[in-house]
Amino acid sequence: MTRSRAGTPRWRSTRWVAVAALGAMAALAGAGPASAAEADLSGGTLTWGFKASFRTYVSGGNGSPPIAASNGASINADGTFAFPATGGSYDPTTGTGTARYGGTIVFSYPAHFFTITLANPAVELADGAVQLKADVELVSTAAEPVQVEQATIATLTGSPGQDGATVVGTDLAAVLTAEGASAFNGFYAAGETLDPVSFTFSTGGEEPTVPTVGVSPAAGVEPAGAVITVTGSGFDPEANGAAGIYVSFGPKVDNHWTNASVLQVTKWVSRDNLPTDARDTLNTDGTFQTTLPISALYTDRNGAEVDCTAVQCYVITFAARGSADRSQDTFTPVTFGTPAGGGTDQRITATVRGGPLTLGVAGDSVTLPAVGNGEVASGALNSASVADLRGTNAGWSLVGQVTDFVSAGGDVIAADNLGWVPTAAAETDPLAGVPAVVTPGSAAEPGAGLGSARALCTSAAGASAGSFTCGAQLNLGVPPAAPAGDYTATLTLTLS
Incomplete structure (x- = not known):
């Protein structure tokens, strides 16, 4: 692994964002040693969201797309990720073995100088303990790269069960190990709680079902x-x-x-x-x-x-x-x-020219109800319509950010006082073939809201072609000290 030294205080702050996030993700696992009595594994899935706050942070960035799945990994409707089993071995008599899973997730945030690639997770069970390993790579334009291959990144708490020939681990708590923290130059502390992990794999104890x-x-x-x-x-x-x-x-x-x-x-x-x-x-x-x-x-x-x-x-x-x-x-x-x-045949030829990626909004103004100081004014964002007719299925992201609210007298309510709860839906299209999938952005509370860019909705590569509707409930928290008056701000939606 290539390690980088801490730079100036400003760079150290930026580096903290990238490496701490990398540590959170690296709690997926890789291959480990197998016992002599183990049998080959077949089938199964590993599901994990890494860390919800990190997904929200990256989704609000300028990656194209911010989060992408490939090589067999996929993005679930709730934003977590699924990795298919690719092999391994397990001894049901001792409860030891390794289950390997395939696929790659890439987190891209060029404005914050990093791209993080997570690949080939695995689950290792031995002596009553469950460990997670993974290949993790950080590529940065502002520091030396960091690369970890199948290192022990995290431990899982909980006991996997067995349903017939299938071993099942459900929502097992994940904690960063000292080795994982060391792999990230100590920017992320050992003992950090990560998102729970679920996995399944077949022990081969029953004859596999053939499609x-x-x-x-x-x-x-x-x-x-x-x-x-x-x-x-x-x-x-x-x-x-x-x-x-x-x-x-x-x-x-x-x-x-x-x-x-x-x-x-x-x-x-x-x-x-x-x-x-x-x-x-x-x-x-x-x-x-x-x-x-x-x-x-x-x-x-x-x-x-x-x-x-x-x-x-x-x-x-x-x-x-x-x-x-x-x-x-x-x-x-x-x-x-x-x-x-x-009879005779008639051959029909059609030419497809392709189309654009477009954004339309149902209106250009929203009026929130009058409320008192210390209260929250709520209303509906004008719905946004996204049409991806490019024919590339390359994915897209719709991001929103608001300016400060300013009254005629010059009084200000900070932009972060505006939060939202996004919604998203894909329109049914019988011509689509591969169904379109859209994911709403994470909710943002007043006080930690839209002063910085946040995703309203995203569609990952491979499932982005079609038409979509995205909206949100807006929630403006009024500070106790805000002078009375009418306040206005501009919310900008950017499609990329």
Whole structure:
């Protein structure tokens, strides 16, 4: 690890922000030694929010996006993160072993001189203790870099339980270790309480369930177009943070889980979905039934023509949202028959020009009710509409900041006296394919409010295409010493 020396008092303050936050996140864990009696692990998920206050701090910054997930990690609706199991081993007789999880989370705040990357967490169990390890890297434009690979960063308090062949740890308290504090040059104190951690993994004590798919009809399908029925069993509705699976149709290609542009049609099937044209439900027992409209000839999103009578096409299932988990992959071949009635085909070509990332607001003024000194005036922020039509699914962030409130007589109420409670919703779009996801920003209390930039709502890369509505309840705390009068301020929303 490269260590940096403390600089001037001003830099030390900035460094504290970056490294203290890094310490909070580093309590995810990495691989450790396995005992000779351990069995291979299969399946499972690690879920953690690192530290809610840190997520709020980074989300209000100028990263593009401030927080991004990749390599199988995903962002949950509540802002926490899910990492899929990638392997490991465990001895159920002694309760010792290591469960490894995959994925990467990147926290970016260029204005505060840092990018933090967290990757490959793991949980190590030995002698009744549970430890967390991780790869953590800090890249800064104002100091030497810090890099930690699979160091023991934190300990967890609580006893994981076992449900059949699955080991479950739920909301285990996480505390930074001395080794973790040392890894961050002592800027973050050992014993600091971090956000709780939950994890699951299968011990392999039971025969693993194999995903199985049936297609009807699977042969002799009308080339001009038909609706086929797809049934599945043996899928894991809780895998990868319950993200579910994609059920698609098209040819086999390399890295099919990130190369969906070659597929003709895709449905998202997950535990929490209700049936629509683009979605369906994955039952709690791992079964599903859905339909796909397919044809033998189509033009993919790369502009290439695909002929499923010349190349073999399949009903393909795989873990949703670009997950590295390949345990949900299946390929069921579909063949086409002779066109009914000897008819002719007509090939249709459409050109997509792409579009902008736009912001619209329902109004330009908000009047809060009159209140007395020491009270809170509340009202609704004019709703903001965000449309991401760029075709890149690159993610976006909508951030707000307010000026001081000033009366006609020059009296001032500080900007931080205005707090808010954000709300956010994604509009349902049957044409979307991959569903859009938006996350409201964290609530800010009067007195610690919008004097600095705070996120109203964000949408992470991979789920940002579509239309969204974001709003908030505004809460202005009036100081006891504020002179009577009408006060005005300007709240600026910035979309990036």
